[in-house]
C-alpha cells in the first residue's frame with residue numbers, strides 16, 4: 001500500500017520553485033530515502049507534506065486520504081509526524097516535557113512501539129541517557145536529534161519524516177540512530193529519511209527518491225538510483241562508488 005502520494009505538487013518562494021510539479025509515491029512500511037543536493041527542496045518537501053507550507057498546486061494523499069491544505073496539527077492527528085533539520089526544541093523545557101506534549105495531545109488510538117507508555121519510556125527507547133528532568137538547553141547535538149525523534153514518535157505516527165537525523169553525529173551515534181530507525185520501521189511505521197551519506201542510504205533504505213532543483217530526478221531501489229547516470233551527474237559525482 002502507498003503511504004504517501006504526492007501528485008503534481010509545487011511550492012514557490014517568489015520566483016523560485018523549491019518544489020516544482022513533483023509526483024511521487026512513498027511505499028507503505030518501507031524506509032524510504034529522500035536525497036538530493038543542497039537546496040534541492042528536501043526540507044521544503046517535509047514542510048509541504050506536514051502542512052507548514054501548503055503546495056500552491058497539486059494534491060497530497062496520506063494512506064489514500066487527501067490532506068492537502070490541512071493544518072499541521074490535523075495532519076499529525078491523521079498519522080504523519082516529522083523532525084526538523086535544525087532541532088526546534090525549547091531550551092528551557094525538559095526532555096520529559098517536550099515528549100509529554102504529544103503524548104498527551106496527539107491521537108491515542110494508535111499504539112507506541114514495543115509497549116512504551118511514558119515520556120521516560122520513549123526517551124529510553126530513543127537512546128537518550130540523560131534523565132528526563134534535564135533541560136534541553138543542556139543537551140548535545142546528538143541528544144537534541146534524539147529528542148526530535150522522540151517527540152515525533154510520541155505523536156504515534158504511521159508515517160515519520162526524519163530531516164537529517166544523523167547529520168553531524170559520530171559513526172557510533174549514527175549507527176545507533178540507524179538501529180532506532182529500523183526498530184521504528186519494524187513496529188509498522190513508514191519512515192522517510194533525508195540523508196547525505198550514501199552508505200547509510202544503501203544499508204538502511206528499501207526505496208529512494210531523488211530531488212534536484214525542486215524536481216523529481218529519480219525514484220526506485222537505492223541501487224537503481226545510486227547508479228542512475230542523471231543522479232551521478234547532478235549529485236553524486238561521476239567517480240562515485242559506495
Ligand SMILES: Nc1ncnc2c1ncn2[C@@H]1O[C@H](COP(=O)(O)OP(=O)(O)OP(=O)(O)O)[C@@H](O)[C@H]1O
Pocket residue numbers: 013016018036037038039040041042043044045085
Ligand atoms: N522559507 C523560505 N523562503 C524562501 N526560500 C526558501 C525557503 N525555504 C527554502 N527556500 C529555498 O528553497 C530551496 C530549497 O531549500 P530546502 O531547504 O528545501 O533544500 P534542502 O534540499 O533541504 O537543502 P539542504 O540539503 O541544504 O538541507 C533553496 O533554494 C532555499 O533557499
Ligand SMILES: [Mg+2]
Pocket residue numbers: 042043044085
Ligand atoms: Mg534540508
